[in-house]
Amino acid sequence: MEFIFEPWPWYVAGPLIALIMFLLIFLGKKFGMSSNLETICTLCGAGKKADYFDINWKKQRWNLVVLIGAVIGGFIGAHLLSNGNAVAINPDTISILKDLGFQSAGESYLPEELFGLNAITDIKSLSILLIGGVLLGFGARYAAGCTSGHAISGLSNLQLPSLIAVIGFFIGGLFMVHVLFPLIF
Amino acid sequence: MYKSEAASWFRIYEMFQFQSFHMYGIIGSALILGVIGVQLIKSNKLKSFFGEPIKIEPKEKGVWKYLNGGIVFGLGWALAGACPGPIYTLIGAGYVSILVVLAGALLGTFIYGLLQKKLPH
Numbered sequence: 001m002e003f004i005f006e007p008w009p010w011y012v013a014g015p016l017i018a019l020i021m022f023l024l025i026f027l028g029k030k031f032g033m034s035s036n037l038e039t040i041c042t043l044c045g046a047g048k049k050a051d052y053f054d055i056n057w058k059k060q061r062w063n064l065v066v067l068i069g070a071v072i073g074g075f076i077g078a079h080l081l082s083n084g085n086a087v088a089i090n091p092d093t094i095s096i097l098k099d100l101g102f103q104s105a106g107e108s109y110l111p112e113e114l115f116g117l118n119a120i121t122d123i124k125s126l127s128i129l130l131i132g133g134v135l136l137g138f139g140a141r142y143a144a145g146c147t148s149g150h151a152i153s154g155l156s157n158l159q160l161p162s163l164i165a166v167i168g169f170f171i172g173g174l175f176m177v178h179v180l181f182p183l184i185f
Numbered sequence: 186m187y188k189s190e191a192a193s194w195f196r197i198y199e200m201f202q203f204q205s206f207h208m209y210g211i212i213g214s215a216l217i218l219g220v221i222g223v224q225l226i227k228s229n230k231l232k233s234f235f236g237e238p239i240k241i242e243p244k245e246k247g248v249w250k251y252l253n254g255g256i257v258f259g260l261g262w263a264l265a266g267a268c269p270g271p272i273y274t275l276i277g278a279g280y281v282s283i284l285v286v287l288a289g290a291l292l293g294t295f296i297y298g299l300l301q302k303k304l305p306h
Contacts, residue, residue, distance in 0.1 A: 013189030014214025033270040037294040052298035074277025077187030090204040115282040133289020135261025141297040143254025156219025161244040168255015176263035177201040
């Protein structure tokens, strides 16, 4: 039973994700974690500002249920099923990150430098988190999906648009990590 | 998401450095099972729990919206170290600062809604 408290290997996590996708399909829905952003915007009245949000959000309510599930899952995973949160990434990655200034690499789940309490009051790390969020929110709606909707659901259905989206994700991600990070950090 | 560390900023960085199989293993194994399962559902014309025939909708055709949207998303994914699913997971895990990322994501979604008609799709 001890293994439940350790980080879970990819061959457990991947299949579990596939299971969730099929559960949602058999419930007549689909597996996608970004349309809930649209639903929340609509709930807050964005429908009055732009036609895009003028949708019947009640039909999308299940989005919010999945979202709440993810929150509960995170709570259970972190507080009830863990004994320490350090993420053991590749030592080479750790040294690259330390050169960039991330001393917490290898020792915590999220970088303290960006997500710690003193980081929130620092204007630079706050902007980084905010801008990162804006980019992913904007991009996910433009591409009509994020990693769950495209990399997993879309590619499972052998959809070419999803492949294009995933290629885009990687172009963006690699550019950010290899070109922009050394400039930002 | 949490226990597999897919919600960890460090793992996303590592993935874009190609320095571990872990993230590729997660997405890859989910995908292989996904492809097999979807093909099974289609060839056997399986029904949902509610008795409705399952229709897995193909994505709308297009190139630019997927490429441009994908690139912008990728930039944000690497910077924030999370995509929407893990954002909610991290909130549950108690990392309050991820709420800033969520606020950004909602803002980004809203901006897209405003600009949508003027962008190439």
